[in-house]
Amino acid sequence: MPDSPAGPPAPPVPLTELLGREELGLRRIAGPEQADVSWVHTSEMADPYPYLLGGELLLSAGVQLTDADTYVARLVQAGAAALGFGLAPVHDTVPAALVEACDRHGLPLVEVPPGTRFTAIARAVWRLMAEARHRELRRVTRAQQALATAAARPDPVSAVLRQLAVQLEGRVALFTAGGTELHAAGGRPAPDVEAALARLARVVAPPASAATGRKPRPSSATDTRGGTHLSAYPLGGSQGLALVLATPRRDAGDHTVAGIAVVLLSLLTAPHQGADAAGRSAALVRLLLGAAPEDVAPLLGDGDSWTVVHARRADGAPTGPLDAGALGAALGSALSDVDRETVRVLLPGPPEAVAPRPGWTLGVSGPAPVTALPDADSQASRALGHAEATRVPLTTHRPGAGGLAALIPPDRAEAHARALLAPLTEPLAETLRCWLSLHGSWDRTAVALRVHRNTVRQRIARCAALLDMDLDDMDVRTELWFALRGRGAGGA
Secondary structure (H helix, E strand, O other): OOOOOOOOOOOOEEHHHHHOOOOOOOEEEEOOOOOEEOEEEEOOOOOOHHHOOOOEEEEEOOOOOOOHHHHHHHHHHHOOOEEEEEOOOOOOOOOHHHHHHHHHHOOOEEEEOOOOOHHHHHHHHHHHHHHHHHHHHHHHHHHHHHHHHHHOOOOHHHHHHHHHHHHHOOEEEEEEOOOOEEEEEOOOOOHHHHHHHHHHHHHHOOOOOOOOOOOOOOOOEEEEEOOEEEEEEEOOOOOOEEEEEEEOOOOOOHHHHHHHHHHHHHHHHOOOOOHHHHHHHHHHHHHHOOOOHHHHHHHHOOOOOEEEEEEEEOOOOOOOHHHHHHHHHHHOOOOEEEEOOEEEEEEEOOHHHOOOOOOEEEEEOOOEOHHHHHHHHHHHHHHHHHHHHHOOOEEEOOOOOOOHHHHOOHHHHHHHHHHHOOOOOHHHHHHHHHHHHOOOOHHHHHHHHOOOHHHHHHHHHHHHHHHOOOOOOHHHHHHHHHHHHHOOOOOO
């Protein structure tokens, strides 16, 4: 199966929702009813397997369809979610052999009427994904605000647990590494569910006396008991606690909401902190409650320079809160976060203090005041992509100052850059910037952006068409590189 991408920008769309769009006129004629669509891809190749990422609704008019069974088997092997077959202009009806193959291999087959364009289907899928993502973001935002408010109450641990139980509509509890319940909220579950929760707590938070180094602790653990979904997350620090959940369902965004609670509970249950750590924790809570960065800057210490580090495991292994905390401690900071497979660490001081870490690939921002941390975060992200593409353990962002570029007034350079690059959307501009920084390498750019190399080729071709420029011309490349830097998108 092809390499798994980082994931779509929104939750997948149930195929039933797409079929419910009456204006499309789609009809399922074979295969299972349930499927989740993460992408839409159109291909008339006899074997599109090498170009599929998994989770696609593949649209085809059957131009090169000869062996239906082999064709469907390859789609299933590639992880396609469903096949949409257009009735025009090649076929008047869906071939019976294709219907039989989809039923045999368990691939949903959707009939696309002649009046429905493939682009209309793709537009409908992205619209449904955007709606689902918007609902998820609104829910997570509301939950974050409610949990942060609960953390400011006189009984913060109990208040956070009660609010989390409300948000997830289930049972939540804090367990010790030995499986003893300390605090809980929500209805009491059945005895077998409670026993399973205690077991999960022991899995993610083993006793401090357990041997270390033989087997790392997982960042989370899940189980089911009947219709109840069980989850457990270790709290940061050395207190050996775990947050456990028993919920009637597992919705999009639940993991994010639980992660917010883990961060707050880790802070609330941490041992006594020194003055510096206490000030940073207070700054974090104030930011969660809506304070402006410049208002919390005095709590972060005397230093006026901060560095953002992005990191991923060199072996591609998944990461979790424990990995983030361990890496942060190794770099000298308790301010760490994990988003999917990427760990982010906020360090006081200049980037020169960051050294490579065995087993990790690091991207390091330039120095930034607390009010410019979002820009530093983007710098670290690009630096990490550059480090992975060039297979080096650490890349530090270098500002594009000095040299010939310094001879042009910044305002004039920026105005020219924005005019020159105006036809490009931000994804296209970022792809062009990355491609130029890696000397036009398709493979390295694909690694840096975490997309397929054919996607890079398509985007660069689109850039060339929109700009009406020959990107093979070194003069053109040089001008575009200076323009991208002048627009504030400097390389790693």
